[in-house]
Amino acid sequence: MKFLIFGGSVFLSKAVAQTALDRGHKVRCISRGDSGAVPKGARHTIVDRSEETDPHAGTWTGLASHDWDAVIDVASTPSWVETAVTALADRVRHWTYISTVSVYADLSQPGGTPAVTPTLPPADGDLDDSSDPTAYGRNKVACEQAVQSRLGDRCLIVRPGLIIGPGDPSGRYTYWPERLSRGGRVLVPEPADASTQVIDVRDLAAWLVSSAEEGLTGVFDAVGPAQPFSEVLDETARGVSQVTVPGRERRPPVRLVWTDPETLLQLDVRPWAGPRSLPLWLPGEEYAGMRDRDVSSTLAAGLAPRPLAETAQDTLRWLAEGSNSRKSGLTWDEEQDVLSTLSADN
Structure with missing residues (x-):
């Protein structure tokens, strides 16, 4: 399979790229190139998504000249995601967007699932999350909707909880x-x-690659029991x-x-x-519902902590x-x- 991974040099996206390579897939990583190297064996295209905003020009034209079996994107800037799906949706078999449990408007109830937990309103434009605690979640909701509107039944929306393990830049579980x-x-x-609840980055990466291989679609929270x-x-x-x-x-x-x-x-x-x-x-x-999501459907779909x-x-x-x-x-x-x-x- 041909994987196009936005990122590839830091933590989760790097683990996804490495996992795909380990399984024999062809991997191209798209990033600014200032956060470290992508895994050995992956091709690296340097793109600043804040500058290449025309989906019908520049690097996007080159990417759109290929067919891709799987795209995996971790971006939290709505305009970046909108540009990517506009440029590539017609050339992609399966698209995974990695969102967050921060999209939920009410996390007070334990045992929630994506089907029953309302999300925040989507961002109108690219919100600055440095001062508004809901901006990150609202940006992610807007990104989810951009993918869903263009990919339809060819997309997977994944909402991780706390991701931990070697390479974690946050230091939370560490x-x-x-x-x-x-x-x-x-x-x-x-x-x-x-x-x-936590999830090892390597287990999440393995599930994301497997899901792309199998064409899994829908919306899932992604964290351990x-x-x-x-x-x-x-x-x-x-x-x-x-x-x-x-x-x-x-x-x-x-x-x-x-x-x-x-x-x-x-x-x-x-x-x-x-x-x-x-x-x-x-x-x-x-925060009771942030500490205790019902992930039985995700475990049934193959996530193995x-x-x-x-x-x-x-x-x-x-x-x-x-x-x-x-x-x-x-x-x-x-x-x-x-x-x-x-x-x-x-």
């Missing part, structure tokens, strides 16, 4: 294998049974225990310090991601190679300050 590898007292957010946060930490610790990190051979045993959300917020510990955060923590019932311990193990090995990628979470000193305050109060 925080936990790194932190647990140090041992000692570890600050963690209550409740221990809070639902949590929900599990209690305590189980996420237990499996992560199990995986981490199999990796030797230089300088941490004699790490002390892990002791989880479960702390209620109100206390954490009072101590300026922040949720989900970013500086001074406890990654993956989503306090508040308004690996054991989380394996992801943790590989993620820590990747970090130990010197990626220096972690961008989320408390620093060591910040965590020790919080733990000291908690000890002083008890």
Whole structure:
């Protein structure tokens, strides 16, 4: 098969390109070329989609001179997606658009599916998501609709949850294998049974390529089954225990310090991601449906998540190679300050 992949040099799109190559497909990657190399064996066409906006000119003309078995696009800019589908829709057998669970207007109800969860209104134009928290989701809705309107029953819309694993640039899940590898007292957010969902980037990439091969269509959430946060930490610790990190051979045993959300917020510990955060923590019932999507239809369609311990193990090995990628979470000193305050109060 001939795959056209928008991206190909970073995390998910790179994993998709590598998976397609490993299965013997021909792969062309389209990107600006400033985020790293595409996998060896893929052809790379350098395109700045913010500049090549005429679907009937330039690089688009060359791409449209070929037939493509599969297109996979991760863009979040509606005009980029509109240009691509206008240029290529008639030359593509199957189109996968990778969206996000952030398209949903209400994520307060656990067990939701694409069929029953309303989406945000589509963006009217390309919205700046730096100040409007809904802009990213609205942009993605507009991108979905552009693909659906031109490809009809030849498209697959995939809405991933939190994607994790080696190469993760966000540092969200990555925080936990790194932190647990140090041992000692570890600050963690209550409740221990809070639902949590993740998906290894390699498993998602494998499913995306298989779906393109099989011509799967429709709309699917893409994340692993929900599990209690305590189980996420237990499996992560199990995986981490199999990796030797230089300088941490004699790490002390892990002791989880479960702390209620109100206390954490009072101590300026922040949720989900970013500086001074406890990654993956989503306090508040308004996020219950983000932590617990019903993905039974996706699993039935072939998504096969690996054991989380394996992801943790590989993620820590990747970090130990010197990626220096972690961008989320408390620093060591910040965590020790919080733990000291908690000890002083008890």
